[in-house]
Amino acid sequence: MTEIKVVENIMKLNDSVAAEVRALLAERGVFAVNLIGSPGSGKTTLLERVLPKLAPLSEMLVLEGDIATTRDAERIAAGGIEAVQITTGNACHIAAHLIKRSLAQCDLSGRKYLLVENVGNLVCPAEFDIGEHAKIVVLSVPEGDDKPLKYPLVFQTSALCVLTKIDLVPYTDFSIARFKQNVEAVHPGMTIIQTSLRQEGGFEEVAGWLRSERTRLGAAA
Amino acid sequence: MTEIKVVENIMKLNDSVAAEVRALLAERGVFAVNLIGSPGSGKTTLLERVLPKLAPLSEMLVLEGDIATTRDAERIAAGGIEAVQITTGNACHIAAHLIKRSLAQCDLSGRKYLLVENVGNLVCPAEFDIGEHAKIVVLSVPEGDDKPLKYPLVFQTSALCVLTKIDLVPYTDFSIARFKQNVEAVHPGMTIIQTSLRQEGGFEEVAGWLRSERTRLGAAA
Numbered sequence: 334m335t336e337i338k339v340v341e342n343i344m345k346l347n348d349s350v351a352a353e354v355r356a357l358l359a360e361r362g363v364f365a366v367n368l369i370g371s372p373g374s375g376k377t378t379l380l381e382r383v384l385p386k387l388a389p390l391s392e393m394l395v396l397e398g399d400i401a402t403t404r405d406a407e408r409i410a411a412g413g414i415e416a417v418q419i420t421t422g423n424a425c426h427i428a429a430h431l432i433k434r435s436l437a438q439c440d441l442s443g444r445k446y447l448l449v450e451n452v453g454n455l456v457c458p459a460e461f462d463i464g465e466h467a468k469i470v471v472l473s474v475p476e477g478d479d480k481p482l483k484y485p486l487v488f489q490t491s492a493l494c495v496l497t498k499i500d501l502v503p504y505t506d507f508s509i510a511r512f513k514q515n516v517e518a519v520h521p522g523m524t525i526i527q528t529s530l531r532q533e534g535g536f537e538e539v540a541g542w543l544r545s546e547r548t549r550l551g552a553a554a
Numbered sequence: 555m556t557e558i559k560v561v562e563n564i565m566k567l568n569d570s571v572a573a574e575v576r577a578l579l580a581e582r583g584v585f586a587v588n589l590i591g592s593p594g595s596g597k598t599t600l601l602e603r604v605l606p607k608l609a610p611l612s613e614m615l616v617l618e619g620d621i622a623t624t625r626d627a628e629r630i631a632a633g634g635i636e637a638v639q640i641t642t643g644n645a646c647h648i649a650a651h652l653i654k655r656s657l658a659q660c661d662l663s664g665r666k667y668l669l670v671e672n673v674g675n676l677v678c679p680a681e682f683d684i685g686e687h688a689k690i691v692v693l694s695v696p697e698g699d700d701k702p703l704k705y706p707l708v709f710q711t712s713a714l715c716v717l718t719k720i721d722l723v724p725y726t727d728f729s730i731a732r733f734k735q736n737v738e739a740v741h742p743g744m745t746i747i748q749t750s751l752r753q754e755g756g757f758e759e760v761a762g763w764l765r766s767e768r769t770r771l772g773a774a775a
Contacts, residue, residue, distance in 0.1 A: 371593050371594070371674075371676075371697070372676050372697050372701055372704065372705060373592070373696060373697030373698040373701060399704060400677065400704065400706075400707075402703050404700065404703075404704070423677075423681060423707060425675070425677040425678045452677065453592075453676065453677075453704070453705070454646070454675055454676070454677050454678075455592075455593050455675070456621065456644075456646040456674075456678070457646045457675075457677070457678065460644060473696060474696075475594060475694060475695075475696035475697075475719065475722065476594030476696075477593070477594040479623075479625065480593055480594060482622065482623050482625075483593065483620060483621065483622060483623050483625070483674070484593060484622075484674070485622055500725070501696065501725055501726075504721070504725055504752075505722075
């Protein structure tokens with residue numbers, strides 16, 4: 334019973350910091366997404382490919398969450414985009430206070446998009462609001478078409494599903510039709526965009542989704 | 555500070571239950587492994603292929619950890635092996651008390667191997683002792699050869715690394731040589747076994763490792 338209360342309190346504290354972050358971003362006109370996916374699902378590559386198609390690079394800020402190393406932030410920065418590495422030590426997710434602290438060190442003027450790449454993990458990051466406007470779940474073909482059923486929360490709470498590495502379908506047992514059925518079973522009507530680095534497909538579509546989501550939420554605010 | 559103490563207490567409680575589990579298993583002559591890997595890394599497939607090569611099926615017991623669904627236990631049971639599903643709800647790892655509770659419901663007589671497949675997650679399961687004798691980290695080729703550097707703890711604490719889906723190497727940027735270097739950097743001397751379902755390779759070697767580890771630990775005890 335004590336343990337449960339502690340978890341509740343931690344969650345409440347996180348939610349209140351997340352609300353602060355969301356208010357700050359709204360005030361500055363920044364649309365924020367939280368990318369969640371397993372290690373190696375292709376989150377960093379997605380950012381590398383999508384961001385140059387989205388808007389002037391100066392309008393974007395990327396926060397890279399990792400347990401160790403600064404590799405991902407270096408990859409993004411190499412593309413000319415401002416990137417901040419958040420290393421979480423052993424923590425399996427980014428909590429809202431880490432975003433708040435990172436943003437305090439960043440210049441937000443002229444930024445329209447904040448892209449947070451969470452720690453590679455399909456489980457815990459789905460439970461923590463970090464002040465984003467939308468979560469995006471990134472799943473790669475080799476992970477298997479049954480994953481929406483096995484890890485439902487992240488699919489239920491995300492606005493968009495990006496299915497990566499579709500060029501690997503012929504070499505695996507993955508069925509796109511079965512995957513769509515499984516997504517539909519846990520999140521009816523969910524938008525799915527298929528991408529492939531090797532076939533250079535889908536990235537323009539993801540950029541379009543981000544652009545229209547920003548407009549839609551801006552208009553609604 | 556309060557939060558940190560709570561975490562410490564939870565960990566201490568977990569460790570003491572894990573010690574109980576380990577003592578029970580030693581008393582019954584059961585060698586236990588804890589399989590850790592991302593969603594879709596091939597943990598269940600590994601068990602399906604390795605166990606028939608290891609020993610009479612009646613000597614084995616499999617505990618399948620999942621957030622949702624009983625699919626994995628059904629897959630193992632379909633192969634004639636006793637399997638118990640542990641569904642963790644939203645919990646991102648198996649804690650020792652779940653193993654203790656599951657074992658209380660199982661008949662351990664005649665068992666020599668307990669194989670626990672943890673929740674698909676490369677992060678949190680590495681932090682929780684569940685009373686196993688050895689951890690095995692399972693990584694699949696599409697996840698990328700940099701993962702030992704990005705998720706060091708699970709590589710440092712595991713006795714064996716199984717690299718799965720090596721038939722996909724030609725279709726990815728994965729370098730076996732670079733992967734070995736990265737493993738060596740975080741866990742010098744770590745044993746790596748490469749497997750492929752499509753090429754039917756490596757499973758006999760994993761069975762051999764389990765057999766000799768059981769003997770080695772039995773002799774040392």
